[in-house]
Amino acid sequence: MLKSARKQEKDPEGRMPLAEHLRELRNRLVKSLLAIVITTIIAAFFYKDIIQFFTDPILEAVGCDYSFAELAKNTSETQCARIVQNGLLSPFTLALTVSLASGVVLASPFWLYQLWAFVAPGLHRSEKKYSLAFVGAGFPLFLTGAYFAYWSLPKMASVMLEFSIIGSDNQLPLDDLLQLIMRMIVVFGLSFELPLLLVMLNFGGVITGKRMAGWWRGMILGITLFAAIATPSTDPISMLALAGPIWVLYFAATGIALVNDRRRARRDAMGPADDEASELDLTPDDIGEVEAVSASRALPEQTSTDRVNGYDDVT
Missing domain, CATH: 1.10.287 (Helix Hairpins)
Structure with missing residues (x-):
């Protein structure tokens, strides 16, 4: 009964005490983190496929035939690169990093909605409309920039490897390569x-x-x-x-x-909207109006100093 009464007493304009705001923020953060944890666990089962999705086009562009079972081998006369992982814990930490990054990206529709639901009650009707339009346009634009980064990375890799010394063995640390790919995707996505x-x-x-x-x-x-x-x-x-x-x-x-x-x-030219307050114009149009208003609002002069029943004529 107490919870239902609290919901009924909620302000229709979205106003609430600070404690209620903090409680709502906590609940939405918990929901967002839970969604990220679930998507991270799911992505952990496919982290090798995710790595291959990003690295295969680069290695194919530099003349390498790559698989996780065997090292990269040269299939042409051009310079060939070989992916390596340094350290005993490197594969485990890389799996965690890739899984967490994928979980944040996959859960982005949910935690973006939670952010919107927290901010929306304090916005005007027109502001809500524009905010939804910006979010709806921003996500496809970022994906478009990310696609162009994914498309240009193989060409960039082939150009960079041309600076290698002839006969040298090019080794690409997998964690460094993935960081470069992520930076390129973020830079291209933000540029769009x-x-x-x-x-x-x-x-x-x-x-x-x-x-x-x-x-x-x-x-x-x-x-x-x-x-x-x-x-x-x-x-x-x-x-x-x-x-x-x-x-x-x-x-x-x-x-x-x-x-x-x-x-x-x-x-x-038409005036303010229904949910916006109009600006008050306190500037008088004519100096004569100011004098008339000031004269009409002036107190009458006291005609005599005699008091009737203890009061003067002004009182």
């Missing part, structure tokens, strides 16, 4: 979030679409330099394959910002 960040700043009123349109020369140059550094392949196709989509996303973000600026101008 740049247009979304610009749109968020525009919706927040920080920058305008006109200013974003004026940055197009510098943005194209910066994106091109980033693509050249992130993809150290000698062919321009790999660089343009990364820079081209970010160019398109930047101009799409600029177009969205320009449309939003026009929509904001129309909305300001």
Whole structure:
């Protein structure tokens, strides 16, 4: 009965005491951690398949035929790399690292929902709509950038191995290789979030679409330099394959910002929304009105100092 009464007394606008906020935060953190633990345990049974999924394209690009049962062997005249694991505990710690990282990624829809459910009650209706749109667009953009990183890594590996001394044995520590792959995926994924960040700043009123349109020369140059550094392949196709989509996303973000600026101008002309407070204009329109208001609100002068029953005429 006490729990049901507490639920009924909950504020419809999402307001609650600090203790209730902390209790809700604790419950959602526990749920998120439980989901990560479950997905980590599941990923632990497939961690070898996960490692092969990321390393096989790289080793195939450098002319290696790799399997976990035998070492990499050279199948062509090009330089060949061999994956190694150093230390007795290295395979175990690597399995834990890969399983935990996979668990966090696989459980991301659940713990992102828990984060959204904790923040959403304090947002306005329009803010909720925009937040869902940003989250819905951000996740596919990150996956797109991760795919481009996965696609460009084999080309990068083949270029890097060309600097090896002829006849030398190239050994790739598996933990270092996986860390490089993860860094590339994160960098490429975040780079594809740049247009979304610009749109968020525009919706927040920080920058305008006109200013974003004026940055197009510098943005194209910066994106091109980033693509050249992130993809150290000698062919321009790999660089343009990364820079081209970010160019398109930047101009799409600029177009969205320009449309939003026009929509904001129309909305300001119509007045505030239903769930927003209007701004009070305390500035009088005419100086004469100020004098009239001040004169009408002035206390009457006391005509005499005689008191009737202990009171003067003002009282």
